[in-house]
Amino acid sequence: MYAFPLAASGTVNNIMSLLQQLNVIQYFFTVCPSPCDSKEVTLKKVISSRVPVIEWLSHYNWKHDLMSDIVSGITVAIMHIPQGMAYALLANVPAIVGIYMAFFPVLVYFIFGTSRHNSMGTFAVVCLMTGKAVLEHSDPVYFRSLDTIPMSLNTSTGYSPMQVASTVTFTVAMFQIAMHILKLGAVSAVLSETLVSGFTTGAAIQVTVSQFKDLLGLRIPKFKGYFVVYQTLHAIAENIGSANTAALIISAVTISVTSFNNEVLKPLVAKRSVFPIPIELIAVVLGSTVSYYCNLADNYGVRVVGDIPQGLPSPELPQFALIPAVIVDGLTIAIVSYAVTLSMALIFAQKLNYEIDSNQELLALGLSNIVGSCFHCVSICASLSRSLIQQVVGGKTQVVSLVSCSILVVILLWIGPFFEPLPKSVLASVIVVALKGMLLQVKDLVRFWKLSKMDALIWLITCLSVVVIGIDIGLLAGVAVSLVAILALNFRPYVCLLGRVPSTDMYVDLSRYRQAKQIDGVKIFQYSGGINFATRNIFKASLYELIELNPQKELAYRTKLAQKLENGEDLPKENDVHKITKLKQKVNFNMKCVILDFSMVSYIDPSGISMMKTVVEGFKKLDISVYVCGCNDPVYDMMEKCELIKTLKPSLRVFQSIHDAVNCSSSLFGIALDGGHI
Incomplete structure (x- = not known):
């Protein structure tokens, strides 16, 4: 044995x-x-x-x-x-x-x-x-x-x-x-x-x-x-x-x-x-x-x-x-x-x-x-x-x-x-x-x-x-x-614009639901995932792409266009009414408010807060208010610690739900929903 x-x-x-x-x-x-x-x-x-x-x-x-x-x-x-x-x-x-x-x-x-x-x-x-x-x-x-x-071998040394x-x-x-x-x-x-x-x-x-x-x-x-x-x-x-x-x-x-x-x-x-x-x-x-x-x-x-x-x-x-x-x-x-x-x-x-x-x-x-x-x-x-x-x-x-x-x-x-x-x-x-x-x-x-x-x-x-x-x-x-x-999915978050289902307080993806209607003057942007140093630029780029507005580019364009209008340079001919009207619309579009649905944002770090400041300040220069809604406690606490709300108020406001934010925008900017009241 x-x-x-x-x-x-x-x-x-x-x-x-x-x-x-x-x-x-x-x-x-x-x-x-x-x-x-x-x-x-x-x-x-x-x-x-x-x-x-x-x-x-x-x-x-x-x-x-x-x-x-x-x-x-x-x-x-x-x-x-x-x-x-x-x-x-x-x-x-x-x-x-x-x-x-x-x-x-x-x-x-x-x-x-x-x-x-x-x-x-x-x-x-x-x-x-x-x-x-x-x-x-x-x-x-x-x-x-x-x-x-x-089981054993006496001649082995290993x-x-x-x-x-x-x-x-x-x-x-x-x-x-x-x-x-x-x-x-x-x-x-x-x-x-x-x-x-x-x-x-x-x-x-x-x-x-x-x-x-x-x-x-x-x-x-x-x-x-x-x-x-x-x-x-x-x-x-x-x-x-x-x-x-x-x-x-x-x-x-x-x-x-x-x-x-x-x-x-x-x-x-x-x-x-x-x-x-x-x-x-x-x-x-x-x-x-x-x-x-x-x-x-x-x-x-x-x-x-x-x-x-x-x-x-x-x-x-x-x-x-x-x-x-x-x-x-x-x-x-x-x-x-x-x-x-x-x-x-x-x-x-x-x-x-x-x-x-x-x-x-x-x-x-x-x-x-x-x-x-x-x-x-x-x-x-x-x-x-x-x-x-x-x-x-x-x-x-x-x-x-x-x-x-x-x-x-x-x-x-x-x-x-x-x-x-x-x-x-x-x-x-x-x-x-x-x-x-x-x-x-x-x-x-x-x-x-x-x-x-x-x-x-x-x-x-x-x-x-x-x-x-x-x-x-x-x-x-x-x-x-x-x-x-997992990292790739974080760099490809689910983003969409939300629309309102008429006569309800429900807001769903406009690209998926035909009954949903976009509210005039209001863009509701939903982002799923965390906002950190690695994804902050993805958040910003996705937001600008979906609402079809980049504040920095818009401001630069407005400045350049205003100078041209003032100096009378390179303007369309007087009989080209369509082009003149289009230029005026570029300067005076009707967007009043951007609502950020944070109900699916799991967390945000200081780098993300810094990006948020840049975004809100950019919209502020265009007289566009930014409302954040549905954020969880950790996200809200980080916004408070970084004094995001305190610094940018009233351009940035926080609401419990999308519907609350929409109600506020409707009252402040006189926006009608469904042709009547909310």
């Missing part, structure tokens, strides 16, 4: 010392979350807010919920076995690590998590991202054996795959705990639905391509760096002639049977029972049995899982010296795993009418990964398929996880070696079939294209970057394009 270098007692002391140095323990027990900021805060409230299991387990309905949770826990444990082993191989660590991930960190999430239905453990995308880091930073000697990834994986997990944990302390849960907002869909679709394609070699039984090296999909497909094309027939048959049978179950049997069974057929576990058990009795590895050259240690591993601290090398991987995995986990938690919370604490979820993930890193686990994440099954089968609380862990510990202690002869082609088949849902997200591109060309562009760039270049670059490209899109 493989044993980790450090004894358990020494490790615990080292971990406690490290946490004390990071002030984690002091923060954990002394800082009260925002709901408890009152004089009645007690130690019990602080601890229960940090350790949610104390609160919900004390109110657990043992009679009503226990049996449902037990049944759901058994079902989830059955799913953990094939998925855990399969996804662990994606992370380039031994298959048994997937079972470790379903045990150690899940127990911690049971204590600190706030979602009742998230099934934590392996997740394909997170495992693939970790596998990239493992391949880059592990000693190449560990991957010279193409059949198995050894880092083992499990050491790299645990260090990445620890780095992820540090980022998540730091985000919790700084209350940065909103950072997941940068991962929009569009970006996540494109990212996971691209990652699913990468995962699928990475499984081709096991599906075909090919012995090709693992590639690292960028353009891995191209390199893998090129190597497969060069070696396709040496495909293993036995592995190919196993893959075809496994994929066919599992697909038939998912597409045909599962819907039929669902009508009669909430318990799905554990087809993945059946495939794994049958694959191991057939491989053992037929000796597929020796007789047919089929690659198998190999050594699976029996019993629980001894804890070992991560390789702290490796942290600087994997810090970027840790940050990206921390954000992705949190975003996926929070999304799943919010879906179930909304569906079943309960609340979750997004910031507490960061703490739960961070602490789970700290414990997991001591047992060489990959970073955990919520699984869509397992979480759905957990809820559909009847799971009520995280007691499901406790039941699942109880079953998995039996696997770890006694049954693990049974899966040693399991063909890797079976696990590859399980992965490919499980990824069908994510692969079909490619249809989202059509939906996004119909709804928003910008969203479709974000999806396409993210997905293609992940597939063509790599996961980290793809995520970075997606975030960058999303931020650029």
